[in-house]
Amino acid sequence: MxxxxxxxxxxxxxxxxxxxxxxxxxxxxxxxxxxxxxxxxxxxxxxxxxxxxxxxxxxxxxxxxxxxxxxxxxxxxxxxxxxxxxxxxxxxxxAVPDHTIAISAQTAGQLLPKTPAEAMAPGLQRNVRPYLAKLDVRVWVERLLEIERRVCRIEYAGTAAGSGVLVGPDAVLTNWHVYEAVKAAGYLADLACRFDYTRLPDNSLQAGQLVAAHPDPIDCSHYSAAETTDTPENPLPTAQELDYALLRLKSAAGEQMLNGEKRGWIVLPAAAQPLPSDAPILIVQHPEGSPMKLALDTQAVIGRNGNGTRLRYRTNTDPGSSGSPCFNMDWDIVALHHYGDPKWANPLFNQGVPIELIRQLIATNGFSGALGD
Missing domain, CATH: 1.10.533 (Death Domain, Fas)
Known part of the structure; x- marks a missing residue:
């Protein structure tokens, strides 16, 4: 003890x-x-x-x-x-030891020089990408299944507008520009979030559950004017330009029981997770309104912009992916996807808003009570 x-x-x-x-x-x-x-x-x-x-x-x-x-x-x-x-x-x-097996590389019973004790012969094993941790399979898969229940498609009158993520009992986070598009179309009265829209193993579609949303967001932050141009960093987005809309559902989807467990929600962290260059980024999304997809890239992270208000990565997205949650390999949420390289030919990056900045601004605006713990 x-x-x-x-x-x-x-x-x-x-x-x-x-x-x-x-x-x-x-x-x-x-x-x-x-x-x-x-x-x-x-x-x-x-x-x-x-x-x-x-x-x-x-x-x-x-x-x-x-x-x-x-x-x-x-x-x-x-x-x-x-x-x-x-x-x-x-x-x-x-002092708790890692669960590894020591195997030595030997020739004719003699330990080869300059090889670690755990090296395996004849091909010595290498930790080629140290930022790629080995994962507990069951834990990782179960966490993905939890996240699947909490990501939704934003839609109006049956038309897909983007993606979103449940971050409180009745609060969904998406991009401001997704909400803005629904508003511009004149369909805020039909704004809704569709959960559990997936393709099943037999290739059939699960239609999921549609939950209506209130037409007015709990809180929001616009994108920067430069992000509507070919030079999104001139000038850099400010800490008040985070391109998010926090929607209020008309029922508490996060409290809904599914197979004996609450649907739950994703807790937004107060601090940033370390993301070294080339670290993986995984995005759970509804690209082009399709059933839920997982996109992952194990050499994804490019880095933050000049003032840290955006995170760039190489993980693939499509129209309809806006508002999708971005995760590290341990399923910690790190960003809200919102933007792609404006270059039509040979795009180099996708981009998200660091999630801790969104939580901080929601708190500053006085709406942290809408977020779940």
Missing amino acids: SNLSGTAIAELGKLIADTLSFDDLNEFVHASTGDRLFVEYVGLGKPRRATVIELLNALEELGTTKLFLRYVYVHRPGRDDVRQAIAKQCPAAL
Whole structure:
């Protein structure tokens, strides 16, 4: 056992609740212990910090706290405050070994010089792209299935206008220019979000569920004037030009029960996730109004623009993808897709708005209560 003090548990509980959503918590617990958070450790309905504290107390009794904290430490490299607290309060977490098998490269029973102990002969294995982490398959797939339930097609009178993502019990985030197009067409009274529109394994279509939206957005931010030209960076978009519309649904789709579980929503992070150059970007979208698609590129990230208000990447999109959520390989939401290279021939980038900037502006405008935790 690590024997964490009450003060240590309170400190770790606050920090971990700040960096992990409920979905993250469930995944991290499952990946590190093999058990489900809300089945083995904590009851539903508690605030996030209280849930983490109760979880840590339960893990302390079982002597497995270090396994969970090790997983948090490894999978939150951008949160130095969290990692430092884990190192201080539970040094044993840092000593948990990785699950690898040591195999030596040898010739005639002699270890080859200058080869790592875990190298495999005859072709020594290499971590060619260190930013591509190895994934827990079941955790990764289950997270994708959760996200599938929370992405929707924005439409009016049966016409597709773009994509969106559920970010609260009854709040959907999309682009302002998607909302603007519906407004210009004169169909705000028919504005709606279609969930679960997918193609099934037998190639049939699942029509999904249409949920009406209120004609007036909860909050919005326009795109920059330059983004209607061939020189979208002249001048750079400001921190108030984030091209989003936060829509209010007429029913709480996020509370809907599907196969015994709530549909749920995606929690918008307060801080940016680290995204090195060439890191993967995955986009769940309804391109050209089609059934939900996943586009991914494992060498995607180009970088942020000059003032950090846009993120550029190479992952493919089409008309209708505007308003789609962009994720890293761990399914952390990182941006809201909104734009493509204006060059008709040989386009070089797609572009999204960093999601933490959207959350910050929504909070500044006084509408953070619409977002789910």
